[in-house]
Amino acid sequence: MRKYVAVLSAVIFVIVAVVASYAVDKQPPIFPYESVIKHMPWAAGGDVRYHITIHKPYRKWAQWPGKGEMYPGKEPHGAFLTTYVNEAALDSIKKLNGMADKSIIVKENYDANKTLMAITVMYKVKGYNTDGGDWFWAKYDPKFNILAEGKIEDCLKCHGSVKDNDYIFTGKVTGK
Numbered sequence: 203m204r205k206y207v208a209v210l211s212a213v214i215f216v217i218v219a220v221v222a223s224y225a226v227d228k229q230p231p232i233f234p235y236e237s238v239i240k241h242m243p244w245a246a247g248g249d250v251r252y253h254i255t256i257h258k259p260y261r262k263w264a265q266w267p268g269k270g271e272m273y274p275g276k277e278p279h280g281a282f283l284t285t286y287v288n289e290a291a292l293d294s295i296k297k298l299n300g301m302a303d304k305s306i307i308v309k310e311n312y313d314a315n316k317t318l319m320a321i322t323v324m325y326k327v328k329g330y331n332t333d334g335g336d337w338f339w340a341k342y343d344p345k346f347n348i349l350a351e352g353k354i355e356d357c358l359k360c361h362g363s364v365k366d367n368d369y370i371f372t373g374k375v376t377g378k
């Protein structure tokens with residue numbers, strides 16, 4: 203009887219091992235951390251902050267094409283601005299077809315003395331706010347505390363005046 207159990211266990215072990223190795227073999231050939239690399243933040247101030255400061259630090263991104271560091275800005279943002287765009291946003295700006303899903307724009311707002319006052323962010327999240335161009339808005343202080351986030355009425359009201367340009371002031375991003 204004991205011999206029978208031992209043989210049966212061995213047979214089951216072999217079957218499981220073969221099936222398991224086959225299953226592992228058949229997994230799609232992806233880099234294991236691909237899902238992490240592609241991770242985009244939730245439309246939430248804290249998650250966006252993590253994404254733009256630690257996961258994909260925005261200061262390593264491209265700046266808005268044609269705008270250098272500390273270009274002059276208007277009210278309410280600040281006397282000087284530096285604006286960074288992620289790859290999706292940069293690509294969209296070049297295509298003039300509206301801003302694609304996953305576009306992020308990070309703008310540093312400086313006063314007349316070139317002191318950083320706030321960081322304002324627009325993040326395009328498909329389906330997030332169909333009445334407002336699907337933009338998630340966030341405002342942080344210079345220490346990256348969240349001052350406001352979400353479908354911020356104040357931001358939407360003013361940027362709504364350039365709705366035809368996908369709520370963007372800084373440059374033309376649509377063919378309209």
Ligand code: HEC
Nearest residue numbers: 275276279307322323324339340341356357360370371372
């Ligand atoms: C009274 C109008 C007004 C309000 C309110 C406003 N903005 Fe803006 N925003 C502008 C203007 C004008 C620009 C173009 C840059 C400049 O000249 O200052 C701009 C530019 C931006 C940009 C760069 C991309 C673009 O649209 O050109 C971001 C990001 C941004 N604003 C975020 C915000 C956020 C977040 C809020 C709310 C917390 C907000 N803005 C509130 C007028 C406004």
